[in-house]
Amino acid sequence: MKTTKTRYFIVFLLFVVTAINYMDRANLAIAGSKIQGEFSLSATQLGLLFSMFTWTYAASQIPVGYLLDRIGSRVLYGSAIVIWSACTFAMGFSSHQLFATAGASFALLLVCRALIGLAEAPSYLSNTKIVANWIPKSERARATATYISSQYIGLALFTPVLTFLTARYGWQMVFYATGGVGIVFGIYWLIVYRDPKDSKKTSQAELDYIKAGGGYGSQDQSAVSAKVEGRDILFLLKNKTVWGLFITQFAYNSTLIFFMTWFIVYLEKGLNLTLSKAGLGASIPYLMAMLGMLVGGFLSDSLLKKGKSVTLARKVPVIVGLVLTAMIVFVNFFENQPVIAIGILSLAFFGNNVANLGWVVFTDVIPRNLIGTMGGFLNLFGNLSGITTPIIFGIILQRTHNFHYAMWYVSIVAVLGVLSYIFLVGKIEMIVPPKQRQPDGYSAGSRVSFERLEGGG
Numbered sequence: 357m358k359t360t361k362t363r364y365f366i367v368f369l370l371f372v373v374t375a376i377n378y379m380d381r382a383n384l385a386i387a388g389s390k391i392q393g394e395f396s397l398s399a400t401q402l403g404l405l406f407s408m409f410t411w412t413y414a415a416s417q418i419p420v421g422y423l424l425d426r427i428g429s430r431v432l433y434g435s436a437i438v439i440w441s442a443c444t445f446a447m448g449f450s451s452h453q454l455f456a457t458a459g460a461s462f463a464l465l466l467v468c469r470a471l472i473g474l475a476e477a478p479s480y481l482s483n484t485k486i487v488a489n490w491i492p493k494s495e496r497a498r499a500t501a502t503y504i505s506s507q508y509i510g511l512a513l514f515t516p517v518l519t520f521l522t523a524r525y526g527w528q529m530v531f532y533a534t535g536g537v538g539i540v541f542g543i544y545w546l547i548v549y550r551d552p553k554d555s556k557k558t559s560q561a562e563l564d565y566i567k568a569g570g571g572y573g574s575q576d577q578s579a580v581s582a583k584v585e586g587r588d589i590l591f592l593l594k595n596k597t598v599w600g601l602f603i604t605q606f607a608y609n610s611t612l613i614f615f616m617t618w619f620i621v622y623l624e625k626g627l628n629l630t631l632s633k634a635g636l637g638a639s640i641p642y643l644m645a646m647l648g649m650l651v652g653g654f655l656s657d658s659l660l661k662k663g664k665s666v667t668l669a670r671k672v673p674v675i676v677g678l679v680l681t682a683m684i685v686f687v688n689f690f691e692n693q694p695v696i697a698i699g700i701l702s703l704a705f706f707g708n709n710v711a712n713l714g715w716v717v718f719t720d721v722i723p724r725n726l727i728g729t730m731g732g733f734l735n736l737f738g739n740l741s742g743i744t745t746p747i748i749f750g751i752i753l754q755r756t757h758n759f760h761y762a763m764w765y766v767s768i769v770a771v772l773g774v775l776s777y778i779f780l781v782g783k784i785e786m787i788v789p790p791k792q793r794q795p796d797g798y799s800a801g802s803r804v805s806f807e808r809l810e811g812g813g
Contacts, residue, residue: 403750492569
């Protein structure tokens with residue numbers, strides 16, 4: 357029987373859409389200084405603009421996750437890509453003469469960013485559900501690391517290009533370019549993506565392999581269509597491991613949000629680089645972040661294959677990575693030496709992404725029928741940092757006129773993530789609501805999964 361590799365094509369699709377997703381989040385950082393100058397925005401107003409995406413993104417996570425568990429990823433995700441890309445494109449029109457005042461232009465930017473946050477809400481929830489369906493557990497950390505790494509490859513490759521376009525053609529071109537690409541890909545997604553059961557390009561041999569590895573159709577997945585009940589959600593929300601994951605996701609995201617919002621402004625105003633040099637300098641931390649993502653994922657899977665427990669394989673990269681992240685505070689001592697400062701930022705961003713196994717651990721501990729709903733809670737807590745971090749940075753800058761206390765904030769939050777993983781996150785195993793348990797305490801599917809995982813994959 358012919359064995360296909362369709363699951364690798366699915367990872368490729370996730371790779372591309374994640375790159376587009378993050379360019380549409382970070383493009384405002386590239387244009388931020390120009391927009392601030394053109395519309396005479398204060399640092400606090402710019403911080404509010406940076407954070408507006410996350411207000412609607414975070415608020416939408418739980419209802420969107422609930423919706424995702426019912427209608428699936430294909431239509432919801434494809435439509436979302438087209439919508440957020442169209443809103444990104446529309447941001448370029450905010451300086452049009454139709455908007456007579458800077459206040460009106462600023463209002464349009466706020467509305468567009470809010471709509472982008474709303475439309476991007478299904479992104480990581482859909483990615484996680486797609487990976488859980490298409491990818492066997494023994495390949496899942498690598499697959500997740502691979503597609504998530506694209507956000508940094510895209511940022512590293514295209515940030516210099518987009519900063520050049522900004523300098524040459526104006527900041528509006530950033531939004532026209534990134535929005536146009538997203539619209540085209542969203543239409544392509546709707547045409548080509550299918551779940552395993554609907555895919556005509558996947559052989560039975562590959563489906564059997566996915567099933568045997570804990571993907572679609574396996575005993576682990578047998579409850580995917582089960583009814584989502586409030587008591588199951590409450591049971592999970594009372595678990596300290598789940599709260600440990602929430603807190604750590606907030607800590608991880610706090611550093612990420614800095615690099616997605618104030619980073620270019622920091623390079624310009626904190627390290628006194630020109631916009632062109634800032635664009636080139638930014639590519640190094642982004643590339644190191646990509647490397648960190650791959651190192652974390654491959655290290656975790658490698659430890660599993662060597663017979664280490666799931667708990668050890670997941671916790672080691674997270675704790676070590678967040679310790680490296682906390683070192684970002686040392687950049688305060690080298691602001692007059694941009695090369696060293698960028699090196700410290702690169703190390704911190706590398707470590708932050710070694711630690712980025714939150715969604716992998718999430719699929720290890722959450723029952724499949726609750727991935728969308730509980731994923732909404734995880735993304736909600738993680739993205740609260742997207743609301744707080746940009747605004748806190750803006751307030752600090754407006755009051756102190758330097759980034760020192762802002763870097764201390766990021767470092768302390770990273771330490772909070774380390775403590776959370778040490779003291780709250782316990783043994784990493786499926787958390788099964790009481791009604792789904794067998795007499796031995798586990799669901800049938802999770803018991804098979806534990807035996808395989810604890811034995812090294």
